[in-house]
Amino acid sequence: MLIFSISALLCLVISSIFGFVEMSVQGQERQVSLLDTSSRLAQNNDWILATISLLVLIVIPSMFAALLAYLAFSLKMRWANLRSIKLLNAIAFIGFWNMCEIYFLGILVSMVKIASLANVSFGIAFYAYAFFIVFLFAAYMHFDRYQLSLLIKKNISERQHKVASHELA
Numbered sequence: 348m349l350i351f352s353i354s355a356l357l358c359l360v361i362s363s364i365f366g367f368v369e370m371s372v373q374g375q376e377r378q379v380s381l382l383d384t385s386s387r388l389a390q391n392n393d394w395i396l397a398t399i400s401l402l403v404l405i406v407i408p409s410m411f412a413a414l415l416a417y418l419a420f421s422l423k424m425r426w427a428n429l430r431s432i433k434l435l436n437a438i439a440f441i442g443f444w445n446m447c448e449i450y451f452l453g454i455l456v457s458m459v460k461i462a463s464l465a466n467v468s469f470g471i472a473f474y475a476y477a478f479f480i481v482f483l484f485a486a487y488m489h490f491d492r493y494q495l496s497l498l499i500k501k502n503i504s505e506r507q508h509k510v511a512s513h514e515l516a
Contacts, residue, residue, distance in 0.1 A: 348415055348419040348490060349420055351489065352483070352486040355408075356409065358476065358478045359405070359476070361472065362381050363380070363382055365380065365472040365475070366470035366472055367380050368473060369470055371466045380470075381476065385401040385404070385405075403450060407441060407445055408447045410441060411438065412486065415487070415490065416486075418495070425505070427499040427502040427503065428502075429503065435492055435496060436492075442490070447476075447480055447483070448480050451476060
């Protein structure tokens, strides 16, 4: 879960920096990045859509991947505590609202329809976002709330036992 979520975060950073899609129609070329989606909506005074797209495309998926990475890292380092149970519930809630794969499918369908009207080429960010979705899905497949809560509770009891044995000595 740790490796997949870190890989997903790296792919999201790459997809935010580089060009996502490039279209050329009658000699005019346009390149769109992932961040351009929200900024262009905001320039057109569509603040609600700009905010929703920013949340759905970048904020929620990055928060989801970062929290998965933090939880996996804290379990690996045996730092898990009672707050980790709350984090587990927060990850499950955020995972419900993560819709990056739906956006990606929408882009694919749109590009198929636009391909007959314009020359469409995908940039590095498109492939990075595809890998981001795959890595995030792989990380989420290792997210089992029940098993992770048992592991957290075991970690807490081991820490309490270690503290108690140090106090007795």
